[in-house]
Amino acid sequence: MRSLFKPETAVIKGIKAQTPDTATYTLAFADAKKQSDYSFRPGQFNMLTILGIGEAPISISSPVDERLTFDHTIRRVGNLTKAMSSLQEGDTVGIRGPYGNGWPVEEMRGKNILLIAGGIGLAPLRPVIQQVARHRRDFGSLEILYGARTPADGMFSDEYAGWRGVSDTKLWLTVDQVPDGNRWDHDVGLVTDLVEDRMESKPQNTVVVMCGPEIMMKFVVKALLARGFKPGQIYVSLERRMECGVAKCGHCQMGPIYVCKDGPVFNYAEIKDLPEEVL
Amino acid sequence: MALAEPLVYAARAATLGGKDLAFLVSQLAGKYQVFGPTRKDGEIALGPVQSLEDLELDYVTTLLPPKKYFYAPFDTIFSFHREGGVIHEENLEERRVLFGLHPCDVNALLLLDRVFTGQYEDDRYKRKRENTLIVGLNCNKPGENCFCSSFGTGPDLRRGYDLLLTNLGDRYLLEAGSGAGEELLHELRLKKAEPQAFLAKENVTRLAKGAIKKKINTDNLPKILNQNFGHGKWAELKEECLACGACTIVCPTCYCFNVFDKLDLTLKHGERQIVWDSCVLLEFGEVAMGGNFRRTRAARIKQRIYHKLSYFETQYGALGCVGCGRCVTACIKKIDPTAIVNAIRGE
Numbered sequence: 148m149r150s151l152f153k154p155e156t157a158v159i160k161g162i163k164a165q166t167p168d169t170a171t172y173t174l175a176f177a178d179a180k181k182q183s184d185y186s187f188r189p190g191q192f193n194m195l196t197i198l199g200i201g202e203a204p205i206s207i208s209s210p211v212d213e214r215l216t217f218d219h220t221i222r223r224v225g226n227l228t229k230a231m232s233s234l235q236e237g238d239t240v241g242i243r244g245p246y247g248n249g250w251p252v253e254e255m256r257g258k259n260i261l262l263i264a265g266g267i268g269l270a271p272l273r274p275v276i277q278q279v280a281r282h283r284r285d286f287g288s289l290e291i292l293y294g295a296r297t298p299a300d301g302m303f304s305d306e307y308a309g310w311r312g313v314s315d316t317k318l319w320l321t322v323d324q325v326p327d328g329n330r331w332d333h334d335v336g337l338v339t340d341l342v343e344d345r346m347e348s349k350p351q352n353t354v355v356v357m358c359g360p361e362i363m364m365k366f367v368v369k370a371l372l373a374r375g376f377k378p379g380q381i382y383v384s385l386e387r388r389m390e391c392g393v394a395k396c397g398h399c400q401m402g403p404i405y406v407c408k409d410g411p412v413f414n415y416a417e418i419k420d421l422p423e424e425v426l
Numbered sequence: 427m428a429l430a431e432p433l434v435y436a437a438r439a440a441t442l443g444g445k446d447l448a449f450l451v452s453q454l455a456g457k458y459q460v461f462g463p464t465r466k467d468g469e470i471a472l473g474p475v476q477s478l479e480d481l482e483l484d485y486v487t488t489l490l491p492p493k494k495y496f497y498a499p500f501d502t503i504f505s506f507h508r509e510g511g512v513i514h515e516e517n518l519e520e521r522r523v524l525f526g527l528h529p530c531d532v533n534a535l536l537l538l539d540r541v542f543t544g545q546y547e548d549d550r551y552k553r554k555r556e557n558t559l560i561v562g563l564n565c566n567k568p569g570e571n572c573f574c575s576s577f578g579t580g581p582d583l584r585r586g587y588d589l590l591l592t593n594l595g596d597r598y599l600l601e602a603g604s605g606a607g608e609e610l611l612h613e614l615r616l617k618k619a620e621p622q623a624f625l626a627k628e629n630v631t632r633l634a635k636g637a638i639k640k641k642i643n644t645d646n647l648p649k650i651l652n653q654n655f656g657h658g659k660w661a662e663l664k665e666e667c668l669a670c671g672a673c674t675i676v677c678p679t680c681y682c683f684n685v686f687d688k689l690d691l692t693l694k695h696g697e698r699q700i701v702w703d704s705c706v707l708l709e710f711g712e713v714a715m716g717g718n719f720r721r722t723r724a725a726r727i728k729q730r731i732y733h734k735l736s737y738f739e740t741q742y743g744a745l746g747c748v749g750c751g752r753c754v755t756a757c758i759k760k761i762d763p764t765a766i767v768n769a770i771r772g773e
Contacts, residue, residue, distance in 0.1 A: 153503070198696065390685045394544075394546055397703070403738075422652050422732065
């Protein structure tokens with residue numbers, strides 16, 4: 148009998164360091180049939196297991212039409228993610244998923260996309276960028292605003308040139324600070340500063356997709372609303388504690404919403420008036 | 427075993443004398459693992475039962491509610507070998523009877539059913555529910571903290587049972603509420619209930635209802651609570667509540683849990699366990715890097731009350747409290763949902 152909580156074995160096919168504390172793990176299910184049946188939407192997540200350590204929700208960071216493998220970009224911040232960093236190619240982990248709703252890709256078709264990310268928040272948005280790049284004519288302009296702590300903390304930095312090469316695409320980068328000796332040719336400041344000083348996107352015919360620390364999203368949403376964007380055109384991906392991923396453990400509840408099942412992507416209009424303040 | 431031969435065997439309802447009740451319990455214990463209210467260290471707790479003598483049917487509430495039979499406080503989902511993967515899943519095929527559950531607790535199971543089924547069905551919970559017969563016992567002695575009548579979840583039971591007992595004083599009325607219950611009645615060849623037994627039941631129910639002192643006005647309750655998120659009562663309660671979590675542990679509808687991997691001494695084998703958690707504990711909303719989405723005690727107390735009396739209805743179509751009163755009984759400070767709601771409603 149299949150248990151709702153029982154993970155499937157997946158093999159680490161590759162590990163690529165992203166930043167000093169973050170790496171992208173390329174995985175494939177050990178069972179080839181399971182892998183070929185597996186599909187997901189951009190913005191969904193898996194529950195990732197290391198037996199004996201535990202389980203954690205991690206968003207999928209690879210393009211949806213890559214069917215032989217899938218990626219998780221993981222920052223070492225907790226028990227599981229720290230244990231993950233000691234694993235090597237060929238080691239196995241457990242996977243349950245995909246869970247959650249994902250980004251509103253259908254709604255984004257034909258629209259301009261303003262993509263705003265902070266830190267590891269770029270991971271669940273990478274599949275959106277890849278989808279736009281691979282199906283360029285399905286979407287309008289793409290503008291990316293991305294902030295990290297320092298130049299060394301930028302995720303997917305070897306892909307920026309490729310993203311800039313996608314037609315009708317702009318990429319603005321900022322860091323909180325530049326340590327001595329680092330070279331940095333972009334902005335220094337908050338993501339909110341990019342919204343104020345660099346952003347070219349206009350509210351008309353634009354969908355905003357955003358993921359990052361809640362404090363960043365809170366101020367970016369404010370800045371966007373001040374520039375005429377409407378709550379209904381802003382989508383945010385939220386983080387909450389999750390023990391199960393399937394609306395049972397109760398931890399991720401936010402008012403009547405289960406972030407794991409009803410999110411993690413929310414239209415800002417849906418959540419702005421919850422009794423419990425969200426952003 | 428032959429009882430006095432009744433003229434007509436019961437299809438839907440029977441009356442039982444003291445001996446018949448003992449016969450019923452022993453017959454069930456012969457076929458099923460039976461659990462019911464038992465006396466334990468001066469308290470009443472649900473535990474294994476072999477015969478009527480083991481049961482304490484004259485009780486208000488058990489310490490823990492019956493949820494522990496569907497997911498235990500420490501419940502193993504599977505065991506594993508760290509290299510070899512998942513190696514064993516629990517046998518869920520044991521056929522059980524929960525005997526003598528009060529209406530509040532049976533209604534609580536019906537609410538938990540909504541949580542554990544639906545879009546993501548928990549097959550373990552479902553299998554255990556399917557393999558468990560429910561013998562309800564109507565309540566004729568409500569406790570000082572009971573307020574089930576506010577939610578229509580007591581003192582009499584109207585759904586969710588296979589068999590239902592009502593203590594009529596000199597005898598019990600036993601009614602079937604499912605096909606399985608009818609079969610049991612038929613097999614036991616019990617005496618068909620006479621019409622007077624149902625009149626006696628109505629009387630018992632009426633008296634029990636009259637004995638319930640606490641009430642919550644549920645009219646428009648979710649909306650009224652949502653409009654009073656900033657009410658002064660919450661600031662007052664955050665000074666009262668010790669955030670110990672006792673209320674959620676004893677609550678028959680609280681279901682939140684953590685998931686832990688427990689390793690044995692070899693550090694090679696282990697079990698993945700569900701462990702009951704509580705939204706009033708500080709750690710409940712904690713995430714990596716010291717983040718916490720409900721750091722203040724006021725936010726945590728509100729989460730408990732709002733989930734029961736507002737959000738649960740949005741999520742599952744009914745209020746999430748059955749008025750069993752356990753949270754009041756278990757609370758050192760006697761924090762009482764009826765008093766909270768009355769204060770907020772200004773009633």
